[in-house]
Amino acid sequence: MTISNLVSLQFDYATKSFEENFETLRTLVRMSEKNSLVLAPELCLSAYSYENLEESAKFSQKILPNIKALSKDKILSLTLTQKIDGKFYNNAKIFCDSQEIYSRSKAKLFSLGSEQNYFQSGKTEDIQIVENCGIKIALLVCFELRFVELWERLKGADIILVPSYWGKPRKSHLRALSIALAIANQCFVIVSNSSDTDMASGSCVIDPFGEIVEDDNLRFLSAKYDERLIKKMRRYLDIGIK
Numbered sequence: 001m002t003i004s005n006l007v008s009l010q011f012d013y014a015t016k017s018f019e020e021n022f023e024t025l026r027t028l029v030r031m032s033e034k035n036s037l038v039l040a041p042e043l044c045l046s047a048y049s050y051e052n053l054e055e056s057a058k059f060s061q062k063i064l065p066n067i068k069a070l071s072k073d074k075i076l077s078l079t080l081t082q083k084i085d086g087k088f089y090n091n092a093k094i095f096c097d098s099q100e101i102y103s104r105s106k107a108k109l110f111s112l113g114s115e116q117n118y119f120q121s122g123k124t125e126d127i128q129i130v131e132n133c134g135i136k137i138a139l140l141v142c143f144e145l146r147f148v149e150l151w152e153r154l155k156g157a158d159i160i161l162v163p164s165y166w167g168k169p170r171k172s173h174l175r176a177l178s179i180a181l182a183i184a185n186q187c188f189v190i191v192s193n194s195s196d197t198d199m200a201s202g203s204c205v206i207d208p209f210g211e212i213v214e215d216d217n218l219r220f221l222s223a224k225y226d227e228r229l230i231k232k233m234r235r236y237l238d239i240g241i242k
Helices: 018-031 050-070 142-146 148-153 168-185 227-236
Strands: 005-009 036-039 075-084 087-096 099-105 130-132 135-139 159-164 188-193 204-206 212-214 220-224
Touching: 005 018, 005 188, 005 204, 018 050, 036 159, 036 188, 050 075, 050 087, 075 159, 087 130, 087 135, 099 130, 099 135, 142 159, 142 168, 148 168, 159 168, 168 188, 168 204, 204 220, 212 220
Parallel strands: 005 036, 036 075, 135 159, 159 188
Antiparallel strands: 005 220, 075 087, 087 099, 130 135, 188 204, 204 212
């Protein structure tokens, strides 16, 4: 598979049922062309439904085959609530051509939202680049974007995914950090954020030169993927990224 399009999804889901949110996800993913890389917002099926973690985890397990099927002829990434050995995790996943190719638990939990009281944190060692179809992909989940030391772990990635549930009061931070990440790592960055009432929207696709495609009024954002831009930027300003 040769990736040709980068797609960011942006929709509201906190007040809707798990089933309705999956139908929204399915509709939007099907809008994407063959050979697209599609990113959905953080916990796009359940939001942070702390009062329904058990139900959320059961739904994630039940719907997983359907999510895998959505990735036929494309790459799809999202995060899900999962229960492992009696503990709940916010797990980021990447699927390609109906197969799960990467999974890890969110390592940096957002204390202002009391996330640490409900979810177990993952290991920063699991934050790494995964190579598939000749493309090097990495992922930072929401709050993890603020930890610049994690950017260093992802040097050399062609595309960095940022699924988010980022609030309105810090919207400018999301935009600034995402552009800075694309410029610092000389790669494409895809941000997919919730558009719920108190969320920032701000989903976008950013190229290695810092050029950004964004529109808070759209649920589906798409930009062409051109790996030549990565090579061009890394030759133009050689800072040692290979």
